[in-house]
Amino acid sequence: MREFKRFDPTRLWLAAHLRLVYVFLYVPIGVLMVLSFNKAGLPTVWSGFSFEWYGKLAENAAILSAARNTIVVAVISTILATLIGSLLAIGMEYRRRGAGLEAILFAPMIIPDIVLAIALLSFFTLLEVTLGLHSIILSHVVFNIAFVCAVVRTRLRSFDWSVFEASIDLGATEITTFRRIILPAILPGVIAGAMLSFTLSVDEFIIAYFTAGAGQSSTTLPMQIYSMIRFGVTPEINAMASIVMLVSFTLVIAAQRINKESVTG
Amino acid sequence: MPASRLRDWLLLGPGLLWLALFLVIPCAIVFCFSFFERGVYGGIDYIFTFENFQRAIDPLYLSIFLKSAKIAGTATLVALFLAYPAAYAISKAPPNRQTALLVLAMLPFWSNYLIRTYAWIVLLNREGLINTGLRDLGWIAEPLPLLYNEFAIITGLVYNYLPFVILAVYSSISRLNPEILEASEDLGAPSWKTFLRVTLPLTMPGVAAGSVFIFVLSIGNFITPDLLGGGNLLMVGNIIYDQFLTARDWPFGATLSFILIGIMMALLFTQAILVRRAQGDAPEKEEANA
Amino acid sequence: MSDQDRTVIRIEGVSKRFGPVTAVDSIDLDLRENEFFALLGPSGCGKTTLLRMIAGFADPSEGRILLDGQDMTPIRPNRRPINLMFQSYALFPHMTVAKNIAYGLEMENLDKADLNRRVDEILEKTELSAMRNRKPDRLSGGQRQRVALARALVKKPRVLLLDEPLGALDKKLREQMQLELKRMQHEFSITFVIVTHDQEEALVMADRIAVLKDGRVAQIGAPRDLYENPADRFVAGFIGKMNFFPGTVAGTGVSFAGQSVLTGDIPTGLSGEAVAAVRPERIKLSVEQPAGDMNAMPGTISEVAYHGQDVNLHVTVDGCDDPVLVRVPATDADETVWHHGGKVWCSWNPAHTRILAA
Numbered sequence: 001m002r003e004f005k006r007f008d009p010t011r012l013w014l015a016a017h018l019r020l021v022y023v024f025l026y027v028p029i030g031v032l033m034v035l036s037f038n039k040a041g042l043p044t045v046w047s048g049f050s051f052e053w054y055g056k057l058a059e060n061a062a063i064l065s066a067a068r069n070t071i072v073v074a075v076i077s078t079i080l081a082t083l084i085g086s087l088l089a090i091g092m093e094y095r096r097r098g099a100g101l102e103a104i105l106f107a108p109m110i111i112p113d114i115v116l117a118i119a120l121l122s123f124f125t126l127l128e129v130t131l132g133l134h135s136i137i138l139s140h141v142v143f144n145i146a147f148v149c150a151v152v153r154t155r156l157r158s159f160d161w162s163v164f165e166a167s168i169d170l171g172a173t174e175i176t177t178f179r180r181i182i183l184p185a186i187l188p189g190v191i192a193g194a195m196l197s198f199t200l201s202v203d204e205f206i207i208a209y210f211t212a213g214a215g216q217s218s219t220t221l222p223m224q225i226y227s228m229i230r231f232g233v234t235p236e237i238n239a240m241a242s243i244v245m246l247v248s249f250t251l252v253i254a255a256q257r258i259n260k261e262s263v264t265g
Numbered sequence: 266m267p268a269s270r271l272r273d274w275l276l277l278g279p280g281l282l283w284l285a286l287f288l289v290i291p292c293a294i295v296f297c298f299s300f301f302e303r304g305v306y307g308g309i310d311y312i313f314t315f316e317n318f319q320r321a322i323d324p325l326y327l328s329i330f331l332k333s334a335k336i337a338g339t340a341t342l343v344a345l346f347l348a349y350p351a352a353y354a355i356s357k358a359p360p361n362r363q364t365a366l367l368v369l370a371m372l373p374f375w376s377n378y379l380i381r382t383y384a385w386i387v388l389l390n391r392e393g394l395i396n397t398g399l400r401d402l403g404w405i406a407e408p409l410p411l412l413y414n415e416f417a418i419i420t421g422l423v424y425n426y427l428p429f430v431i432l433a434v435y436s437s438i439s440r441l442n443p444e445i446l447e448a449s450e451d452l453g454a455p456s457w458k459t460f461l462r463v464t465l466p467l468t469m470p471g472v473a474a475g476s477v478f479i480f481v482l483s484i485g486n487f488i489t490p491d492l493l494g495g496g497n498l499l500m501v502g503n504i505i506y507d508q509f510l511t512a513r514d515w516p517f518g519a520t521l522s523f524i525l526i527g528i529m530m531a532l533l534f535t536q537a538i539l540v541r542r543a544q545g546d547a548p549e550k551e552e553a554n555a
Numbered sequence: 556m557s558d559q560d561r562t563v564i565r566i567e568g569v570s571k572r573f574g575p576v577t578a579v580d581s582i583d584l585d586l587r588e589n590e591f592f593a594l595l596g597p598s599g600c601g602k603t604t605l606l607r608m609i610a611g612f613a614d615p616s617e618g619r620i621l622l623d624g625q626d627m628t629p630i631r632p633n634r635r636p637i638n639l640m641f642q643s644y645a646l647f648p649h650m651t652v653a654k655n656i657a658y659g660l661e662m663e664n665l666d667k668a669d670l671n672r673r674v675d676e677i678l679e680k681t682e683l684s685a686m687r688n689r690k691p692d693r694l695s696g697g698q699r700q701r702v703a704l705a706r707a708l709v710k711k712p713r714v715l716l717l718d719e720p721l722g723a724l725d726k727k728l729r730e731q732m733q734l735e736l737k738r739m740q741h742e743f744s745i746t747f748v749i750v751t752h753d754q755e756e757a758l759v760m761a762d763r764i765a766v767l768k769d770g771r772v773a774q775i776g777a778p779r780d781l782y783e784n785p786a787d788r789f790v791a792g793f794i795g796k797m798n799f800f801p802g803t804v805a806g807t808g809v810s811f812a813g814q815s816v817l818t819g820d821i822p823t824g825l826s827g828e829a830v831a832a833v834r835p836e837r838i839k840l841s842v843e844q845p846a847g848d849m850n851a852m853p854g855t856i857s858e859v860a861y862h863g864q865d866v867n868l869h870v871t872v873d874g875c876d877d878p879v880l881v882r883v884p885a886t887d888a889d890e891t892v893w894h895h896g897g898k899v900w901c902s903w904n905p906a907h908t909r910i911l912a913a
Contacts, residue, residue: 032383084280123287160643166645167647168633170710171663225383237383245380
């Protein structure tokens, strides 16, 4: 727009501010990652590079079982939420319906986790459902539906629905139309939604904590991390944090690559 | 057409069912619980009572609500002051770089909340990086009390939710029709006046959305006060947690949750009205093109 | 051309209501074999709703639609031998031009060789062969329009419906495409039904036009019929430019401004309030009062607009709020007299006057 450049203090200040914000956002994470390679495991003194803590991690049975549980929960809840959430998104965008539904879908994103957690705990207790991985899965699907639905809907917002009618007009059935026209159009959104949903599920703590019931058999990774932070910090946690963050970042960036608007809405 | 009705149900049915079963009904149960009495052994006696609500406005709990609101409010303000200029700077970057900058800002938001909070324990504790750093520089003799206080909680909240506030403000700024800003300049307003009189009012919906989001998630937060407050600074979220898992007074915990949701809905409602008002007299980009 | 008059689609008393709104109000229409038919009307007149009912995307609230004598009501849109060209073109964004065109044939389970042959053939005819492997976002507006046309035509439908097909194109391309569509219709010998709000487009392309207003048919006829003999004031004003002189029926014409009587054919049974209507190109301008049996009135030129081949003049006359529009060929325009503020007489032959109910 403005081609000529001139000295603009506001611009300089804005640019500096933005850099500081990124420093603020990334330094804490970066520190953890660097410390995960610190030989002595001390938070402040650098005593040499080492993979030691990663090795310790691999020997820790509790962590490994928690990791396995987390993956089970995340995979199953992601599959369910992706199916349900995508259908919901198509239904809402096609019919341009569901102002009320919109509010309900928004709720899991904005209700404090702790409230949703106790609500689900109350519900399961009232129905006398035994708690375990399955109750975590059922609960995680709730907020994952909301996220998948949001990502797929964003994808569909610019979708020209007349292609749906065009396909019918050219002789296709609704099922064929769904498979050959709608699905290819939303697929990037669906994949991105699934990846984000997986990330959310892997990271979710409070709801899992409340709906897991007792025992190591249904402990997830975030629950393991919580008890490690709460009851004595061991240097292993830095290594585990680094791995978990790396997984999240990879998935989120991949989701963004696949579907341009998934991360930034 | 019955066929289209069937299709609607196939599409919307599973989602509606799931949300009704695992969101609406559980929330309704919490609502009902708040009117019952606590059982002798921690269960629930199904006797109708308002006692829980009376207890919730007892000065003890009222002060916790107020303190939570104060902490959440401070975090909101700090986050806005950080986020608005950042979002503005992103919106002024070359268009092909804006998405990358935005993803960069959002990325931490998608990583594990516990880990992000834990990182601040590492930075802020007495032997943490900041204290040892300052001591090594010779600026302080004694470690500063950075952790296990309100400062730590606010820092943690701002850190965790800042990305979303940036996103909310950015989406408002990027929707601004640039011709409106040029019109303001053309009419003789210097850029700071254009900002105050045109940009800021028109981006209030984004500011409101971001503020409500961080405020609501902060006031009901459990992890941040638990880990960074060291368990001695209680917020509403911690009380709810205690009522359910330690004190085993579910009806009272339900009442507090219900009040929290009430506050949240009031804020969302206010925000929705604000947005509607702003949209009423703010021609946005899409509408201008239509 | 003997089968030119055979009815392909018969619309019988079709109405469509959306809640309290009646979008289409008991319309009867016959669409003939091989004709280019236009549904013309302002927005909200029900033309698109009618088109969608023919395609099968909306069901009539009342009445029925017959194709070759067979009731179409129970037949779903994907089973009707009728294709629709969408206003947005509705090209499948993830498929190439060739795939877009092949899609409809794949639904007919043609064998591969036959399918490819037909795709190639239509690509050739629509001059899209070079674009066959491009995706829609790499095409220009005119090319997209041709792909949409090819995609529908390749199915060899009994009737092709076109919903505002030229709306998205700029003026120059639009004029070119009008002729192209006409050529296609001749070449494929298929009944084309076009929906448009642009009267010029309808006049240029259509063999017959139905003018719709408020969900009803105001008039059906050939373009020339509608232009020369509009049935009512709405059609007269909607098709082309028209000057209206309000007054009351008196003798052989309409008494205008309480003095002069503008003569013309009075439809039987018309009395009371009426308008005399005359096309701008029928009016002659002169400095002196014209002699003979002409409708004439004096006025003052208030506006002169040069259009290249024509000059449009606005003449203010007593008794008429709107200035009289007069169109004269630029070659006849006498600039020494016909300038702003010039005093002139407007006159025309009574045979060119249409007298219509007010």
